[in-house]
Amino acid sequence: MSSLEARDLRVGYGGPDVVAGLDLVIRPEQITAIVGANGCGKSTLLRALARLITPTGGSVLLDGQEIRTLSSKAVAKRLGLLPQSPTAPENLTVEDLVARGRYPHQGLFRQWSPTDEQAVEEALAATATTDLRARPLDELSGGQRQRAWIAMALAQQTELLLLDEPTTYLDLAHQIDVLDLLDGLVAERGRTVVMVLHDINQACRYADQLVAVRDGRVHAAGAPGEIVDDRFIGDVFGLEARVVEDPVTGTPLCLPIAQRRSTRCAS
């Protein structure tokens, strides 16, 4: 079981630190959702956890080892990342995309072992993209394309899967589709999912652990039901809101109070 942890993590791009002394333990075989206002450092945090940027201080530990000291292939066998709106070359088919997820397991003379083949088939099946395998990516709908990318990350067969806003640009049905898929991966296959999510209500519904980032630090972390209330929304998003119980799932549901409309309706 792979573990991931940030200790006093600091990341900056030359200016003031965007992630400023952050501690976080990712719980295995659970969904962790990272939420926060724009520019709070949540995407930067995810990139640092995935070893895409070098921290200016502190450390990221993968299975207890400093991630910077591990080889890129060793990391790639344990941790996969799906960036926000990734791009693929023209005419690339779903199957070829997914097959590329096998890269860290392959070598110059070991390009396509039976294990690779099986991993790709499983990833296609898990994301319901088997029927789309021969289609070029650019011909697919947004939801199908996102499923294909997730299949690529699945074929990598890492225990840890990090996703940066996997539901962006998808319509509501496809958003739920993708989130259900990730939920199934955790529940049925014991993967650990960490994702940045925009929608606090979806985060509350799907996350076992919610991590709220504010000014580059963890403002609060825990089960959504325990930490999300009116004040939490005010602190994290700078928004006046009422938090009620979600009638469908029982998780917190955030109802923003817009200044103009709400006063008009209330009167």
Add this chain to the structure above:
Amino acid sequence: MSQRITVRAGGVSLRFHARSAAVTTALFVAMLAGLVASVAVGEFAIPPADVVNTLVGAGDQATNFVVLDLRLPRALTGLLVGAALGVAGAIFQDVTRNPLASPDVVGIASGGSLAAVALIVFTEVEAVPLAALAGSLTAGALLYVLAWRGGVQGFRLVLVGIGVAAFANAGISYVLTRGRIFEVETAYVWLVGSLNGRSWDQVWPLAVGVGVLVPVILALSRRVAVLGLGDDVARSLGVGVERSRLLLLGAAVLLTGLAVSAAGMVSFVAFVAPHIARRLTRSTSMLAAAGCGAVLVLSADLIGRTLSPPTEIPVGILTSIIAAPYFLLLLRRARA
């Protein structure tokens, strides 16, 4: 259409796209046919059968001379120049993820030509091929350093490259205005790209360069495929992005430099050969790009030699004339 062929033996397993393998094979057959045709056709026509006989060492003295000393080195130079440019262009386009990138667009070939032309016009030194190689490498290094900003980003590389090309081209124009007319004539043939009078002296450095670099590039081509998914995805799949990019671009610059030093600035091949290869294979294939480049240069030279003998049209003019319409046609068909 997207069938794959898997070869497994012991711990070794290889995989190809069926279409890509078929197209590449066809291109290599066409390339060999082009080679034989280039040797056969000319003022002193040699039947293709005799060409093959001579190549395997069973020709008479007269054919031996024409084939082995005159026509074969020229044809081989053309083949290797085309292959080198095709691969170099494919690398630039794939690594920068920009279909407009190619060694001629980003100033590598212009850098080589500037050095060559300056040597022709300003000195009596007989080292034009060497100068061309050095000029190309310098332009490549300059491009990389100028485009570097904590890493080299594809789009930035292309923009900086257009600047490098403009600078080198301005230099070339300046040198040409300073030269005497017969020097400028020599320089101009170089700028257009020509295979006229190429001998084994041009073949060997090219053959060694292509022979060493192409296998290295093929070994790196799995990384090229992953780099195509973007830097973040490539990194998270375990590819050392900056190092791979430097290695690949370095190899592409060397190939371009060798090609320019052997035949001058044969335009359009590096840009268009990878595009044609991609359309035909519907995937990325370095070998297909090499085949396309070689077939393009060989056929351009053959046409240039036979269109209005005894005048020869330099190969660089014909590569553009042949490739441009074919390229436009392919694009049109792809849209429909």
